């Protein structure tokens with residue numbers, strides 16, 4: 377990643393005829409940066425990606441790559457390439473021909489096409505699959521090919537719309553790691569879309585949190601986790617307990633910022649409702665007079681607590697938000 381700005385979305389608004397869409401989106405993406413658009417279904421992630429890719433027109437604003445506006449160009453003339461959630465390989469074409477198609481459109485000579493196809497397959501570890509058809513491969517394999525097909529076009533900006541959400545948990549994890557490796561090795565600029573906050577935290581240089589058609593917060597995963605600016609972001613990223621403080625505000629506290637001891641006292645007292653073993657830590661839920669509270673504790677304390685125990689809670693760090 378470097379300091380030059382590869383892509384800018386400038387005060388962009390896209391409204392569909394029914395009034396839904398996204399409003400006043402401002403976003404800069406640096407060269408070699410992986411930026412994730414994160415938010416619940418319907419918040420406008422795909423809309424932003426499709427306006428960048430040229431598949432839908434924007435209502436207002438501008439989009440530039442390397443400082444030049446791209447909004448009058450059709451998708452195939454834009455220096456972007458998009459990978460969709462549903463692989464979108466041509467079912468009647470072999471892997472080889474799927475990969476070759478875009479290169480042919482761009483009038484790349486045959487010998488260079490073959491070289492790029494070989495490079496693309498090796499990047500996604502799919503050498504030897506040239507003659508297979510999409511229907512003969514797993515979802516994960518098809519998505520690898522779809523990513524290779526985009527990569528070999530060497531786009532200035534690669535657009536990925538929930539590319540892994542149809543895959544099993546284990547494959548999804550592997551694909552994330554592979555994508556991140558390829559992206560940093562080749563210094564590719566990527567906009568990645570997901571509704572999965574864990575995926576966004578793992579992959580991103582920067583996360584753009586969206587809600588209801590606007591950007592709620594932008595920052596590194598650390599910044600957003602440590603300093604969520606709103607009740608929405610606090611509730612969407614990581615685990616958070618919300619407690620009414622009786623003044624119309626809400627106190628928010630992360631499970632790892634709560635210390636628990638047996639007995640009376642503390643900021644809040646509670647009763648152990650459940651204890652769950654989650655590997656190297658335990659998750660306990662406590663009944664308190666401010667509602668259910670979730671806490672994490674070290675697994676070496678596993679034997680200290682059981683259902684029904686009276687406990688005292690103390691908070692190391694809290695946030696305060698207006699109720700939404």
Ligand SMILES: Nc1ncnc2c1ncn2[C@@H]1O[C@H](COP(=O)(O)OP(=O)(O)O)[C@@H](O)[C@H]1O
Pocket residue numbers: 392393394396397415416417418419420421422423424
């Ligand atoms: N073609 C369309 N016509 C009308 N409304 C649409 C269309 N596509 C998306 N929308 C609406 O725009 C909003 C944003 O949708 P979308 O960008 O698909 O969100 P996301 O990708 O975050 O799930 C939603 O309210 C959705 O219903």
Ligand SMILES: [Mg+2]
Pocket residue numbers: 421422423
């Ligand atoms: Mg979408």
